[in-house]
Amino acid sequence: MKRIHDKDDIIQVGLDLVLSRGFSATGVEAILKQANVPKGSFYNFFSSKEDFALAIIDKFVADRVEVFSPIFSDQSLPPLERVKKSFETLIKTFEGAECSKGCLIGNLGQEMADQFENVRQRLETYLQEWTKAVSRLLLQAQKENAIPADMDADMLAESLISSFQGALLRSKVKKSPEPLNNFIHLYFDVFLTKRKVT
Amino acid sequence: MKRIHDKDDIIQVGLDLVLSRGFSATGVEAILKQANVPKGSFYNFFSSKEDFALAIIDKFVADRVEVFSPIFSDQSLPPLERVKKSFETLIKTFEGAECSKGCLIGNLGQEMADQFENVRQRLETYLQEWTKAVSRLLLQAQKENAIPADMDADMLAESLISSFQGALLRSKVKKSPEPLNNFIHLYFDVFLTKRKVT
Numbered sequence: 001m002k003r004i005h006d007k008d009d010i011i012q013v014g015l016d017l018v019l020s021r022g023f024s025a026t027g028v029e030a031i032l033k034q035a036n037v038p039k040g041s042f043y044n045f046f047s048s049k050e051d052f053a054l055a056i057i058d059k060f061v062a063d064r065v066e067v068f069s070p071i072f073s074d075q076s077l078p079p080l081e082r083v084k085k086s087f088e089t090l091i092k093t094f095e096g097a098e099c100s101k102g103c104l105i106g107n108l109g110q111e112m113a114d115q116f117e118n119v120r121q122r123l124e125t126y127l128q129e130w131t132k133a134v135s136r137l138l139l140q141a142q143k144e145n146a147i148p149a150d151m152d153a154d155m156l157a158e159s160l161i162s163s164f165q166g167a168l169l170r171s172k173v174k175k176s177p178e179p180l181n182n183f184i185h186l187y188f189d190v191f192l193t194k195r196k197v198t
Numbered sequence: 199m200k201r202i203h204d205k206d207d208i209i210q211v212g213l214d215l216v217l218s219r220g221f222s223a224t225g226v227e228a229i230l231k232q233a234n235v236p237k238g239s240f241y242n243f244f245s246s247k248e249d250f251a252l253a254i255i256d257k258f259v260a261d262r263v264e265v266f267s268p269i270f271s272d273q274s275l276p277p278l279e280r281v282k283k284s285f286e287t288l289i290k291t292f293e294g295a296e297c298s299k300g301c302l303i304g305n306l307g308q309e310m311a312d313q314f315e316n317v318r319q320r321l322e323t324y325l326q327e328w329t330k331a332v333s334r335l336l337l338q339a340q341k342e343n344a345i346p347a348d349m350d351a352d353m354l355a356e357s358l359i360s361s362f363q364g365a366l367l368r369s370k371v372k373k374s375p376e377p378l379n380n381f382i383h384l385y386f387d388v389f390l391t392k393r394k395v396t
Contacts (some may be wrong), residue, residue: 124372
């Protein structure tokens with residue numbers, strides 16, 4: 001049992017460190033030291049540092065699914081409001097961390113996608129799942145006539161998530177949530193409103 | 199003269215390596231070896247690796263200004279078309295690199311903004327300058343009645359650039375230019391078109 005506990009500790013500590021410093025800059029020794037786990041035990045749990053990256057991505061996504069699931073299935077809110085609330089929840093977390101760290105998926109996508117094919121594929125899978133969950137809600141919103149029916153829901157969902165990632169990056173450099181708040185305003189009060197071409 | 203040449207070589211080689219691998223993963227020795235510059239000379243030119251990061255950012259931005267300037271000032275195109283063309287030009291370069299590397303400003307923003315305050319400030323300055331250049335064109339587009347007058351040009355310019363960065367990141371993970379092409383379509387054919395609230 002101790003070994004499983006150790007592995008969870010390494011993943012949790014490693015996730016926090018990689019979110020703060022990036023993947024390359026996070027040394028295995030620093031993780032083990034902070035997790036209070038014996039030196040040398042890292043490779044008992046992970047076949048490589050890339051394998052460890054996959055484990056922290058899985059953990060990050062599992063945590064995020066726990067946050068998103070109740071929001072996405074909240075029948076008391078219209079579908080579009082659920083999408084909006086899911087982004088606003090992430091923005092609050094980001095603000096709580098003084099506009100630092102951001103989203104592990106975006107961070108590692110930027111840092112690792114070109115060189116670690118397994119990591120790229122894992123991130124791609126999760127981004128597609130996230131897109132599908134948002135797209136389902138956008139389709140419902142279209143049925144309820146809340147957003148224009150001529151917009152492609154899949155394309156729009158992917159664009160929402162990408163634009164959120166871009167606004168997150170902009171806020172991280174600006175050290176201000178303003179770009180994220182503008183993202184919410186522009187998409188949910190302007191772009192997705194029912195407007196007619198004049 | 200040789201020393202100045204060496205410094206330029208280090209910056210050019212370093213820029214390419216950091217675009218490919220990221221900042222932390224790029225060792226000083228690898229840069230010097232590839233630039234064919236004597237070991238130990240790095241710190242003759244740069245007071246620190248952070249100082250080197252600032253130099254490659256300046257070089258990246260100078261190169262980009264050379265690409266953007268003739269597009270932004272091209273009187274044969276309407277202002278909104280110039281903005282669109284500037285993004286399309288970056289997309290072509292990205293596609294030419296097999297959807298890898300991306301934008302140094304986005305990459306280093308993601309990797310360094312939390313830990314290297316001088317780098318963060320330099321990136322912030324350049325992002326603000328980019329935003330101003332786009333905003334000026336959007337204001338002209340508004341005067342020509344090409345985009346809705348009720349949209350805030352500064353906010354829209356920042357959002358365009360952020361969403362472009364997000365789409366670039368998405369394309370890097372997907373290894374497909376599709377998210378970038380969708381970004382062009384959604385912003386320039388849908389979101390910014392003159393639509394009336396129904």
